[in-house]
Amino acid sequence: MADGSALPRNEVGINAALGILKQQFGERFQTGASIREQHGHTTTWIDNQPPDAVVFAHSTQEVSDIVKVCAAHRVPVIPFGTGTSLEGHVNAPAGGISVDVSQMDKVLEVNAGDLDCRVQPGVTRMALNEHLRDQGLFFPIDPGANASIGGMAATRASGTNAVRYGTMKDNVLSVEAVMANGEIIRTASRARKTSAGYDLTRLMVGSEGTLGLITEITLRLQGIPEAISAASCSFPTMEAACETVMAVIQYGLPVARIELLDALVVKAVNNYSKLTLSETPLLLLEFHGSEAGVVEQAETFGEIAGEFDGTGYAATTSTEERSKLWQARHDAYWAMLALRPGCKAVATDVCVPISRLAEAVTRSNDKATELDLIAPIVGHAGDGNFHASLLIDMGDAAEVARAAEFVSWLNDMAIELGGTCTGEHGIGQGKRPYLRKELGGAVDVMGAIKRALDPDDIMNPGKILPS
Amino acid sequence: MADGSALPRNEVGINAALGILKQQFGERFQTGASIREQHGHTTTWIDNQPPDAVVFAHSTQEVSDIVKVCAAHRVPVIPFGTGTSLEGHVNAPAGGISVDVSQMDKVLEVNAGDLDCRVQPGVTRMALNEHLRDQGLFFPIDPGANASIGGMAATRASGTNAVRYGTMKDNVLSVEAVMANGEIIRTASRARKTSAGYDLTRLMVGSEGTLGLITEITLRLQGIPEAISAASCSFPTMEAACETVMAVIQYGLPVARIELLDALVVKAVNNYSKLTLSETPLLLLEFHGSEAGVVEQAETFGEIAGEFDGTGYAATTSTEERSKLWQARHDAYWAMLALRPGCKAVATDVCVPISRLAEAVTRSNDKATELDLIAPIVGHAGDGNFHASLLIDMGDAAEVARAAEFVSWLNDMAIELGGTCTGEHGIGQGKRPYLRKELGGAVDVMGAIKRALDPDDIMNPGKILPS
Structure with missing residues (x-):
């Protein structure tokens, strides 16, 4: 396969x-x-x-x-x-x-004054944030799973916070790596910026272990924001939700998270987590800033959403209510699986220019319907990245074949729209057939x-x- | 040399x-x-x-x-x-x-909805910003000179705005390049993020024409902020100014610019531009955000600066007053040259972790004094990057030799403090002797x-x- x-x-x-x-x-x-x-x-x-x-x-x-x-x-x-x-x-x-x-899971140093730290590759992102909390610092990249920092660097991971804080490529200052001959190198100094030669840091980040094995990572950190507010807003259509996202990005509103759930996911989450969200496309948001800043951001978002028929808009700075709001997103994977017990969820990961996001999710929905597949969508909408998760009965060969057709079609569509077959999961084995379609002769340079x-x-x- | x-x-x-x-x-x-x-x-x-x-x-x-x-x-x-x-x-x-x-100076496309554009390499940053202004967009990287976008990409340029908007590595989505065999490649799609294979974009950015010749650049853009405010603040010592910068960064205040001028530069600028700034270390700042946001940022900065004996703090949202404030910074190069007519200014470009910035600039001043050299300092302090500009009589061989000694000493010191010999100018010919000191065996990987x-x-x- x-x-x-x-x-x-x-x-x-x-x-x-x-x-x-x-x-x-x-x-x-x-x-x-x-x-x-x-x-x-x-x-x-x-x-x-x-x-x-x-x-x-x-x-x-x-x-x-x-x-x-x-x-x-x-x-x-x-x-x-x-x-x-x-x-x-x-x-x-x-x-x-x-x-x-x-087991190489030590936080080797934290330089609070420089907002950076150096860790071994087996440190997980949750363990790191636990370690940092007392110093008022956090590491913002959140791919969902409690992944290791080494693995996140190797796959150029990102996730829900990337719209504000970037991906691993933006948050790794340098790595130590063991190369194929066993030599140990360090790719950069601890300076916040550098023009010293080829950017080996970025070459190693996302190289998936194919060029060397990352043994230490120096990360940029962030101060825990003074205030955090969360919000949700329902929309009549995916187009309206996507247009809202595009307007938010164009406006320059510094949202920390802006996640899209389609109606099917909202329905699944309602069932799974006993919530009563409107079963229409939903945006979930988080704002980071000063006390006054997050209030202003939330108000501005409300005004933009209103222009695109957003309804049921509610923002909160209460930690408890924020956790409840985000529960819908965090439960999405399990809630989707519960839509069809016994099935397997096959992840996709295309990313398109934001102006094409509405078209991409709509066509994705249509294609799933055409192929008689269940493919609920969640998306890191602010980056144009979305995951249609195929719920597949792996015992049904015909369905598996239709799913394979969908995946191939989806990757091709994203590339055709000026996007990529992988926003954050990487190529691995599964996406190798698409790399040349996407990047042509650049693949020979990689080789x-x-x-x-x-x-x-x-x-x-x-x-x-x-x- | x-x-x-x-x-x-x-x-x-x-x-x-x-x-x-x-x-x-x-x-x-x-x-x-x-x-x-x-x-x-x-x-x-x-x-x-x-x-x-x-x-x-x-x-x-x-x-x-x-x-x-x-x-x-x-x-x-x-x-x-x-x-x-x-x-x-x-x-x-x-x-x-x-x-x-x-002469390859065309802006090929602007995608306002996606906040990106595609340009030929000969487009200068000022021409690009002129082109974008009507659409409410701007390209934030400002290295001072009206450099070409191709050259800025090739040298991984940055400058005064990098503390907020990053460097060229953070703002180039993809490049088209002609490789050594004449093949034309494109390094990435137009998606805002990607995990599709090796990060050839970042490999080409900063490769200084040694791997290929950049023929097109796809850039991330920013919306022109709703409000911009500028401020200046004097400090009794370089240490106090640097400690203020460190506190600002740790606080997470999203300053758009935070530039450091030492007392000698301030004196030079006063003479050159007929200003009356206090002839002590100076920070110049710019804040970008909403109307309320820039006021809040300026207030917060004022509070932080007060803790480090900052004086004469003044912030303004008037465009005219802002231009006047920043004139000191823009004139700095010419003002420094006027300190010693007929001399040549030799640029240095070290960048250290911010916690070491005060130590680095102080030692730099002491070393210049010891070697009887004039070396005024301006710095992109928020990144820990500073330029000591040596004012040298190129006809005086002994002075030239002392200047060479200073440059070598400075680069070694930056490396010793965990920094780099080049924050933004690149290695070129001049810094080749320092690359291996800084990065050791990683240089063999580059080779x-x-x-x-x-x-x-x-x-x-x-x-x-x-x-």
Whole structure:
């Protein structure tokens, strides 16, 4: 399914590497079937392709040691954080070693005066925010799952706050990485900006482990806002909701979050969480700023929404009411699954220029209807990024085929509208067939970089670049 | 001087390419001494190294044609926009062809609904903002000079607005570029965010023409703020001014500009522009937002500044008064030159974590005194980036040597404090000796990328990478 086919295995090399690593890592070297399967875990419909072994690394030096062994024997190295990626990123199509960095979970330093910190890759975003809270700081990137910072950097993750705070590319100051030859590099200084040579930080962010393995990340932080307010507003149509979003962005209103839920998702959430939201398209918002600032932002949003027939608009600065409002969004995944018990939810992730968002979501709905598929939509609307989640009976081959047709059609449509097949999930295995459609000859440049930095293709092979 | 030594010339190839390009480009192919010297122009103390010819390109296809001729004959290609770079970027140490893109100056499209536009590389930032004004939009990056957008992208420029709006890396959505083999690529779609493969956009931004020649740029735009207010505040010491900046950043106050001038610069500006500012360290500020928002920001700043003995604080929303306030900053370069008529100003560009800014500027002042040099300081303080401009009598060899010692010392100090030798000017020829000090083995990764994408080293050779 998708582009997750198995690749040739280097049995001799793998056996040699397994022997050496077992010796070196003792109980932190594991080959049990269930742990291997869990490390090839993928939340898509791509088949599980477990690694031959999992090694739990405790330091950059250990990661370097592992990579050197694998380099000497031409064995694949696949980084693993929390396993919440969505496009088969942690699969091992050619076998090899999964390097689990979840135990490299220390916050190494926090420089409150500089609004930055340095962390190991296994620190999760929730653990980091827990660590930072007492200092009045937070790390804004929120992809939903409690992902590891290393994995978020490797996949260029973003999520609900990106409209205001950007994506991982905007919030990583530098990384330390182990390259394919085992060398350890640091991509940049701790300065807030730099013009010192090629932007290796941004090259590593989003490279999905195919160029090197990220072992430390220096992040930009934000001060916790003085005030936070949340709001929701219903709209008669998806067009009206999308036009509101476009007007908000054009106005320059600094919304911290502006999320779109289609009528089907709202209905699902009402059922799942016993809410009574109007079962029409909904925008959920969050405003960050001063006490007066969030009030003004909420008022301005209300005026804009009114121009597009928004109804039931309510804003609140109460923490409790805010949590309740956002519950609809946080429950969306489980609520959607409950629409069709026993089904699997297959995520899509297109992102289009905001002026094309209304057209894209409308056509997506129409196409799902045409193909007799259930495909509720939630979107990080302020970025033009939305997820149509296909609820599929995986036992029904015809339905699976129609779903595959939908995914292919959706990616092509996004590219045709000037957008991308992936706003935040990455290419992994699943989207490899679309990369060249989207970027043409630029893919050859990516291939040249990959061959230069990893000539034996041992770093997470079978990901990003088309075969 | 610095690292601008001549490189071996491929005379046979150069002669062959000159013959072909003369044929192809007629009057747009120029070899006069003065035009060649102007295209090797550098505002540093690095010697002028003129190209063998200048070709004025009118289209991406023409740029590709030129590069293909040069690739076939292994002849250097040096991009040229407005010639305002500061580290010998447009010099031709191995000879070759200067590709002047200043006549590729069209704004190709403006998508107001998406807050983006697509421009040719020769469009200057002022021309772009002139073009955008009627639509209520602006492009925020302001490096001071009226640089070309292509050059700003190639050097990862920033300037006074970066503290709020980021640098070129944050404001370029994608580029079209001609690579070393003449192939034309586009690095990304027009979506506001993407996880589609390696971030070639950020790789090209800041690559200084050494990987490819940028022929189109898609930029993020901003709505012109509803209100703009400006302010100035004097401080008893540089430490107090820097501590104020740090507190402002930690507070999360969204200042659009926060510029630092030391006492010597203020004195120079008073003399030059007939102002009566207190001749002590000065912060100049700009606030962007709603009418109420800028008032609130200005008040908050005033409170913070008060805690650090700021005096003479005044904020204004009058356009006229704002222009007058900012005149001090805009005149700073000329005012500094007037401190010592006949001298040359040699720019430096270090950037340190903000918590080290006070220490860095203080040590910089002390070192200048110790070396008997005049080195007034202006800084983009919100980013920790400052320029000590050495006023040098280029005819005094001993003074030039002391200046070189200062520059070397300053770059080393910035690196030692966790910063960079270049916040925004780039490496060019002048800073090549410092890149490995700053980034160690990461420079080998840059070298591998360079060799993979430009195996014959024809794209702006002798820049960025150490020999």
